[in-house]
Amino acid sequence: MALYAIGDLHLSLTANKSMEVFGPAWENYHARIEEGLSVLTEDDTLILAGDTSWGIDLPEAEADFRFLDRFPGKKYLIKGNHDYWWTTAAKFRAFCTEKGFTTLEVLHNNCAFYGDYALCGTRGWFMEEDAHNVKVLNREVMRLETSLKAAGEKPILCFLHYPPLYQGYQCPEILAMLEKYHVERCCYGHLHGPTIRRRMEGQQGETVFSLISADYLGFTPKKICD
Ligand SMILES: [Fe+2]
Numbered sequence: 001m002a003l004y005a006i007g008d009l010h011l012s013l014t015a016n017k018s019m020e021v022f023g024p025a026w027e028n029y030h031a032r033i034e035e036g037l038s039v040l041t042e043d044d045t046l047i048l049a050g051d052t053s054w055g056i057d058l059p060e061a062e063a064d065f066r067f068l069d070r071f072p073g074k075k076y077l078i079k080g081n082h083d084y085w086w087t088t089a090a091k092f093r094a095f096c097t098e099k100g101f102t103t104l105e106v107l108h109n110n111c112a113f114y115g116d117y118a119l120c121g122t123r124g125w126f127m128e129e130d131a132h133n134v135k136v137l138n139r140e141v142m143r144l145e146t147s148l149k150a151a152g153e154k155p156i157l158c159f160l161h162y163p164p165l166y167q168g169y170q171c172p173e174i175l176a177m178l179e180k181y182h183v184e185r186c187c188y189g190h191l192h193g194p195t196i197r198r199r200m201e202g203q204q205g206e207t208v209f210s211l212i213s214a215d216y217l218g219f220t221p222k223k224i225c226d
């Protein structure tokens, strides 16, 4: 039994948006993801930290979800900025039931439990996209707090799509939430290619930060704990 996490699979089995245009780092990436996810067994849990599918709606993302559902273990999906297919948890559940997908669930305004841990998360906020948009920031901070509160007394592992910090940037409102709820670990995605070198990893305050974007991890999910 193990907990794994990876972000930014950017699956494009139906949508015509192959990441291979971004060069050798993404060459043959569907096959490399397939190999990377082959570590999963029935008792494992995988967090998908956003930008999972390029599909613009559920029908266009169906092949990507079928691909993911074929691997054993539970998968929790967090929203990324490119998950245009994103919908309510109820609609996603109904879609999965209709298609016979049994291992996929969205993590949104809630938390899940893994052993003694609470798994929390949300998309997060990034100045790159929503500069000075206080409304968007506040909404994301509220979503994050809803998720963190749902953890109760359990120690928290938090998964965000957007990095709450990287070289030259911090999101104080998100970092304050991580501190308030004594988050043990925060994994984030979104950084690709040249921006990977600006990642900040390791301990800051009570929280250990890690980048888990797929190209950074070489398409092999990061083992978070047993
Ligand atoms: Fe992203």
Ligand SMILES: [Fe+2]
Pocket: 008, 010, 051, 080, 082, 190, 191, 192
């Ligand atoms: Fe991405």
